[in-house]
Amino acid sequence: MQTHPQDESTRRPSSPDRFPGLRRRGFLAATGAAALAPLTLAGCGSGPDTDTGAGKGDGTPKRGGRLRAAFAGGGASETLDPHLANLFADVARAKALFDKLADYGADLSARPRLAEKWEPGKNLDRWQVTLRRATFHDGSPVTAKDVLYSYRRIADPKQAFRAKASLEPVDLDASRATGERTVEFVLKRPTAEFPNILAAFGAYIVPENATEFDRKPIGSGPFRFVSFAPGRSALFRRHDDYWEGAPHLDELEFVVANEESARVNALLGGQVEYAHELDPTTARAHEGRGRIEIVRLRNSAMQAFCMKTDRPPFDDERVRQAFFLIADRQELVDGALSGAGEIGNDLFGKGYEYYAEGLPQRTQDLGRARALLRQAGAENLKVTLDTSAVATGFTEAAGIFRDQARRAGVTVDVRTGSEDSYWSDILDGGTLCCYRSGAMPLEAHLSQRLLTDSSTNATKWRHQDFDALYQQAQSTRDKSERAAVYARMQRRLHREGGFLVWAFADWIIGTTPKLAGVETDAPANTLDWARFDKVWLG
Incomplete structure (x- = not known):
């Protein structure tokens, strides 16, 4: 295990006692399969200003100071192990300390990070990855051995690391270092979208043999x-030799504020410069008032109703099509999300790479819905809709859809489940449920949720010909031809799939007006989420 140099400061991270409101409980966990969302910030924290730049006023970055960022936390379960990072706070801290080989751009395509380039073999089942010249915090270089150690650690069958499922296509026993900065990855099958594996959530590179992360x-x-004090705070300092250039900030401090009201009050009171995860109603109350800057990150979370296609009544595609036509999507956005989002079209990934933009937007048609239900012998259909307060807008959406369904002659019984067990309860149980997902590549959504053997196949969509199309796409080298296969798959899902995607919600963060360098054009889970190294204090 590599050792860490002596810290230059004996200062400890701030105690929550400095921020009385930050001790409240009320943590909202990351929900669904990858419901993490983006942030990028800068602020007006304490500390010396070592630059004469003008700051936010003219867009010139200004060096110095400590940025204080408030997140909901997980108490004693919080960790700095990047392979275990699952909560928003865990992931933001991991991104500050570690790098991946790649990360996702605004359209959810993979962009090089520690990997300088990647090159596929003829059959797409071998990929050569070349590392850029980068160093760890102790001055040692990032090498091919570090990469293989990191991936093999993630894939350990005895562990439950976040990126394990993403690495499943890689034969790590056969993969090898071909030089100090080159790795040959051997895959179990052709994988045209292999760069997505390098960018997978939690696939961080750590030093070879590293096992201790919290000290x-x-x-x-x-x-x-x-x-680092789990459940309380963490303090990090600028890495001057960072391969992409040193951050503008001197220091970055994470503080825990579990309730949204506590984060907002800390922001208003000048105790923090950044507050993660605000409600749409809070954003509307403060937007344009001058005390808080509201940042809306569009297309960050798919909002849907999930229909189980393997059981009545949704094993009849006519019933699924009727439900597509029952939904008034704009009413759901306005009522459940307070307008903080845009309508969906029953497909994942609006605005992302490979998304089928050309399909007609589905709208409410209660007459056609009733006709389809009559054809299916389901005129007086009764169905239970599972929901929970586990995610913003879930209970509101359930109530709104219940009323919409009533106008089509369908009785929807809303059942509210436990926040603690909701996601596991609805994966296999029930027939209809509220569902949410954060941003991920379209290919990952297909492979993780819509193949016969997908581990999180919540709609129970199991079709061998659909599986074959996915494998065809992964075996297709030409990108335009691959896109055509993805479009074919999406047309089928739009026609008869089990996801009624009614919206893509904004992710909302708040900053002080002096916070500069905030990226606003990328959705959740992308490279520009939590880019604390690119922001500054005005």
Whole structure:
């Protein structure tokens, strides 16, 4: 295990006692399959200003200061192990300390990070990855051995690391270092979208043999570790030798504020410069008032009703089509999301790479819905809709859809489940449920949720010919030809799938007016989420 150099400061991260409101409970966990969302910030924290730049006023980055960012936390379960990161706070801290080989751009396509380039073999079942010249915080270079160690650690069958499922196509026993900065990855099958694996959530690179992360973690990210108190705070300092250039900030401090009201009050009171995860009603109350800058990250979370296609009544595609036509999507956006989103079209990934933009937008048609239900012998249909307060807008959406369905002659019984067990309860149980997902590549959505053997196949969509199309896409080298296969798959899902996608919600963060460098054009889970190294204090 590599050691960490002595910290230059004896200062400890701030205690929550400095922020009385931050001790409240009310944590909202990351929900669904990858419901993480984006943030990018800068602020007006304490500390010396070592630059004469003009700051936010003219867009010139200004160096110095400490940025304080408030997140909901997970108490004693919080960790700095990047392979275990699952909560928003965990992931933001991991991104500050560590790097991945790739990350997702605004359209959810893979962009090089520690990997300088990747090149496929003839059959797409071998890929050569070349690393850029980068160093860990202790000065040692990032090498091919570190990459293979990191991926093999993630794939350990005895562990439950976040990126394990994403690495499943890789034969790590056969993969090898072909040089200090080159790795040959051997795959179990042709994988045209292999770069998505390099960018997978949680696929961070750590030093070879590293096992201890909460006391003195060593990464190659833009910030170096100073201290960490799980459930309370963490303090990091600028890594001057970061391969992409040193951050503008001197220090980055994460503080825990479990209730949204506590995060907002800390922001208003000048105790933090950034507050993660605000409700749409809060955003509307403060937007344009001058005290808080509201940042809306569009297309960040798919909002849907999930129909189980393997059981009555949704094993009849006419019933599924009727439900597509029952939904008034704009009413759902306005009522359940307070307008903070845009309508969906029963497909995942609006605005992302490979999304089928050309399909007609589905609208409410109660007459046609009733006709389809009559054809299916389901004129007086009764169905239970499972929901929970586990995610913003779920209970409201359930009530609104219940009323919409009534106008089509369908009785919907809303059943509210436990926040703690909702996601596991609805994966296999029930027939209809509220569902949410954060951003991920379209290919990952297809492979993780819509293949016969997908581990999170909540709609129970199991069709061998559909599976074959996915494999065809992965075996197709030409990108335009591959896109045509994805379009064919989406046309079928739009016609007869089990996801009634009614919206794509904004992710909302709040900052002080002095916070500069915030990226607003990328959705959740992308490279520009949590880019604390690119922001500054005005």
